[in-house]
Amino acid sequence: MAAALSIVMPETFHGLCTFHIRRNFMKHLGNHYKENSNLPYMFGACMYEFEEVEQFNRVWEAMVKKHNLENNEWLSGLYRIRDKWARCMMKERWTAGMRSTQLSESLNAAIKNHLKLDHDLVQFFRHFNSVVDEKRHNELIAEYEMRQKLPMVGLRQTPMLVHASETYSPTVFVAFQNEYGESTTMVILRQQDAAMFVEFVVMRYDGGPERIVVFNRNDLSVRCSCKKYENEGILCGHALKVFDTVGIKIIPPEYIKR
Known part of the structure; x- marks a missing residue:
């Protein structure tokens, strides 16, 4: 399938189904799965959780070493094509949030x-x-x-949420509303101004990873280090926090995918 797609649809990203990867994981590594083993949890974290490549590589190497999997051909082959299934490698790939078939x-x-x-x-x-x-x-x-029908707005109505409710489908609006709610729990730690760009450092009040959001004064665009928009087509809470800070009250049209 991968070879055919590269020829017929060369601009299309070909990812692997996480459900089938987990099923093959049990088939190929079931004999390494012992009682109280953290092998499936470490593997699942590498697939779903880590957003940074360095963190992924660190945990992967620790998993392989701890469970003596250096010579496992299936796991080695899966690592070679990690750009098709690992979250940290797919951040800028357009998937609409789908990870399985x-x-x-x-x-x-x-x-x-x-x-x-x-x-x-x-x-x-x-x-x-x-x-x-x-x-x-x-x-x-x-x-x-x-x-x-307009979707139910679960948060305090703001111009941004009203605009989203009138623009997005109900399912996408729920996802957007969740991100908007997250933005209300975030704080801007610092910002650095340049001639055209403003760089914001954003994180949640209760901790968590810091995100870098770059705001372009000329075209009012944003780019966040979490890459949620590039991957799922919905603005992340970090970007929405910056929009609120700079006074942008509706979703810019270039961020509404058809």
Whole structure:
């Protein structure tokens, strides 16, 4: 699949399904999984948690050494293609937040509910079309409800949230509202002004990693070191905190993906 995509869709990023990686992890390393072992937790942290490459490499090396996995071919091969599955390596890859093939798996499950082993080709396509029609009908209902109803605003209404509720689909709005809520728990530690750019250091009140947000005075753009927008298409709480600080009250149009 990877070879075909590189030829047919060269601009497309090909990632690996985290669900299948975890399943193969148990198949290839199950004999290393002992009672009270932290191997699956260290592996899961490398896949989902770490945002910095240095931290990922440090924990990976400690995991391999602690569990004597230096000569494990499957794990070594997986490390060589870490840019396809490790969170820290995918920060700037556009994935819309998807890390697994749950969409295709759910479609496969829906089709299986309508099939039997003795169906011929005509019966198969008849049932397949029924599944597709049902999916499209559900999409039309969701589209209608999105246009007829504004999503519930769970936080104090502000111009930014009102604008988001009128712009985003309900699902995306919930994700945006969560980030907006996070921004209210953040503080700007310091800022450094230059001719065109202003660099802010942002973190949560209760601690956590510091993030660098660079604000461009000319085009009012922001770029955060957490790379959430580049990866998921939604502005992060750090960037929203900076927008609030500089007085930007609605979402700039270039940050609203179609």
